[in-house]
Each structure stands twice: as structure tokens, then as C-alpha cells.
Amino acid sequence: MKCVICKHGETQQGSTTVTLEKNGSTIVFKHVPAHVCDNCGEKYVDDTVTAELLKKAQEIIKNGVEVDIREFQSAA
Ligand SMILES: [Zn+2]
Structure with a gap:
């Protein structure tokens, strides 16, 4: 798809790191599947x-973990 940030690049299949704070x-x-713009590098999940x-x-936080770093594994 076309990148909505720079409006010039096309997104390619790639991966990114997502940080959630709650x-x-x-x-x-880590290694979350994403579409990455080949022009500006914007990532779309x-x-x-x-x-x-x-x-x-939610499940991790429920266990009272303060910091957790893990590989993303899709259930699909
Ligand atoms: Zn872009």
C-alpha cells in the first residue's frame, strides 16, 4: 500500500519492535510483522x-511483570 506519512513510498513486508506501556x-x-515504507521507514502494524x-x-501484566521482552509469535 502507499505510505500515508510521506505519500511517496510503498510499504514492504518486514518486521518491527513494538513497546507497550500499561x-x-x-x-x-520483537520481530512483530509489519509493513515498512521503503521511502521514509514508517512502520504499519x-x-x-x-x-x-x-x-x-494484558496476560503478562496480570502476572505482575514490570518489564518483559519477548519474541512475537502469531497464533495464526
Ligand atoms: Zn513513507
């Missing part, structure tokens, strides 16, 4: 992936 806890997911990240983060 209730004083910090959860970092699909809504379904974001929803999955939030769900995982």
Missing part, C-alpha cells in the same frame, strides 16, 4: 496483530 509495566515485542499484542500484554 499500568507501570513495559512489554516489548495490522489491527489484528495489534489486538493480539494487547491481549498478550
Whole structure:
């Protein structure tokens, strides 16, 4: 798809690191699938992936973890 930030680049399949902070806890997911702009480098994460990240983060925070760094593994 076309990049909405720079309006010139095309996004390519890639990966990114997503950091979620909630209730004083910090959860970092590495190698999250994303579309990366080949011009400006802006990263787009699909809504379904974001929803999955939030769900995982909720579970981690529920266990009282303050900082957690993990590899993203899609359930799909
Ligand atoms: Zn761009």
C-alpha cells in the first residue's frame, strides 16, 4: 500500500519492535510483522496483530511483570 506519512513510498513486508506501556509495566515485542515504507521507514502494524499484542500484554501484566521482552509469535 502507499505510505500515508510521506505519500511517496510503498510499504514492504518486514518486521518491527513494538513497546507497550500499561499500568507501570513495559512489554516489548520483537520481530512483530509489519509493513515498512521503503521511502521514509514508517512502520504499519495490522489491527489484528495489534489486538493480539494487547491481549498478550494484558496476560503478562496480570502476572505482575514490570518489564518483559519477548519474541512475537502469531497464533495464526
Ligand atoms: Zn513513507
